[in-house]
Amino acid sequence: MALTPRQFDPNSDRIVAVTLDPNTITSVDPDEVHEWRIAIYDLVEQNVFAPARVKATGPYALHISIVGNYIVLDVRNPDTYEPIAAHYLSLTPFRRLIRDYFRIRESYYDAIKTGSTYQIETVDMARRGLHNEAAELLRTRLDNKLEMDLNTARRLFTLICAVQPFASRIDERESNLPTVLFVCSMNSVRSPIAAALARRFFPGRLIVRSAGVRSGKADGFVHEVMEEIGIDMSVHTPHTMDELVANHFDLVITLSNDAPEAVERRGLEMGAVEHWPMPDPTETEGNREAVLSAYRTLRDTLQQRVRERLDKLVAAPAKVG
Incomplete structure (x- = not known):
């Protein structure tokens, strides 16, 4: 099938940020998180990309989640995180390619250990062939939905491979796990910190969401203070309450x-x-250290309250489905 031709504008038709849904892509292994970061960096560093059939212009942010057997590619405004277009990509046609990706990757590592130039070149040729096949399939499946060149599709396939094995397989519609929603003004600071802490303290024991009253922007200070306790918040995308799928918590x-x-x-x-009224650290005046101190105080306060309150929730009798 011939792909729909597109002329890309290098200034606007590109991805400038990639975030991952912490509810459906989960790992506490730093090596796995590092692999995600490398794949994200490679994709953002060089790409041409644009959603089809929309009036919005780029550049774009791409938020990735996994729902059942689908990768959700959610294109957003990188400044406001307002939704632009979202597409569900079935993983079924990619299963063999994903399996081969990991098989070839292991062969490549083994070849490097043996130091055989011939073996390294042979495996590398197989790796390039696999990436080309996967990239063509990706572009075909997304044709007239999300447009990209071959190299961008190659990098996106690598990222899909990096995150796909660590997808949460919990179906919220059928789960009896307790459900919690944290809400603040813009889902940039207070509610995402609380939700991230809840996932850290009670992995696999709660379904946790966070949302804002209105749309917000990702906050670099949040990334910094959460990184101090080993939680990666660079993958967070702010969501509003209007985007909530579930209606019961x-x-x-x-x-x-x-x-x-x-x-x-x-x-x-x-x-x-x-209602837990929490001060907004973005309103703190003073130098950088004063602002960071306010963020750390919020983080530490929420650590104690979230652990104490949700410990009671998970200890309660399970819901009857």
């Missing part, structure tokens, strides 16, 4: 003054709702 915790009213307007089904 066992516990909703609001963290900003405007959140309780917004939650009430949203009409969520809630087992319980609690």
